[in-house]
Amino acid sequence: MRAYVAVAILAxxxxxxxxxYALAGRGSYLPKDIKTVAIPPLENRTNVSRLETILTDRIxxxxxxxxxxxxxxxxxxxxxxxxxxxxxxxxxxxxGLNAQQLSNRLxxxxxxxxxxxDLTKNEVLWSNDALTFRDEYQFAAAGVSAATLIDQERSxxxxxxxxxxxxxxxxxxxxx
Numbered sequence: 001m002r003a004y005v006a007v008a009i010l011a012x013x014x015x016x017x018x019x020x021y022a023l024a025g026r027g028s029y030l031p032k033d034i035k036t037v038a039i040p041p042l043e044n045r046t047n048v049s050r051l052e053t054i055l056t057d058r059i060x061x062x063x064x065x066x067x068x069x070x071x072x073x074x075x076x077x078x079x080x081x082x083x084x085x086x087x088x089x090x091x092x093x094x095x096g097l098n099a100q101q102l103s104n105r106l107x108x109x110x111x112x113x114x115x116x117x118d119l120t121k122n123e124v125l126w127s128n129d130a131l132t133f134r135d136e137y138q139f140a141a142a143g144v145s146a147a148t149l150i151d152q153e154r155s156x157x158x159x160x161x162x163x164x165x166x167x168x169x170x171x172x173x174x175x176x
Contacts, residue, residue, distance in 0.1 A: 029175040030081070033120060036071045038079035039063060042112075043086035052087055054157060055112070058165035059083065066169050076119065083172070085114035088130075095136045105138045108156045112164060116172045126172050133160045133167070 039060050044052035063083075064072050076082050089111030096105030115127035137156045 030125070030173065031118060034070065034080040034118065036073055036079045037063065038073050038076045038082040040074055040076065046087050046090040048090045051090060051157065055087065055161045055164060058161040059168055062165040062169045067173055080120055081116060081118050083114060083116050085112055088113050105136055107134060107136045108160060109134045110160050110164065114168055126175065128171070131164065131167065133164045135160045
């Protein structure tokens with residue numbers, strides 16, 4: 001009986017090892033001929049300045065950190081593939097009210113349109129026309145000064161940019 005159990009366990013272990021599971025964030029489905037990836041500055045179609053700079057920097061950093069076998073450049077010239085992306089939406093809306101019925105929490109939403117293109121074959125490898133990212137922040141109990149609002153919004157935008165960069169790079173590298 002013990003021999004039967006041992007054989008069954010070994011058979012299941014062998015089957016599990018060949019099932020194709022791997023740690024997320026480690027793979028890449030990109031064609032082998034892609035060595036250089038261009039990530040030019042995102043186009044900003046919103047009325048919020050510097051948002052494109054923050055998001056572009058985060059995406060480049062995430063791409064470099066996730067898969068070191070690709071050279072990341074800022075210009076398409078000479079690149080094998082390019083990430084073309086644009087910020088198409090930015091909005092804030094009240095997400096909570098205080099006892100005086102004044103807004104004390106805002107929901108920040110950013111919408112990005114992106115595509116990853118193999119330049120050697122002129123083929124779209126991945127695209128999404130409406131990647132939507134949200135986060136919220138709460139105002140201080142004593143009220144909001146302009147400086148506090150700007151600092152907290154910047155912090156929220158930083159968190160959203162980090163999340164957006166992870167999502168975009170994961171989608172490109174792992175074909176989700």
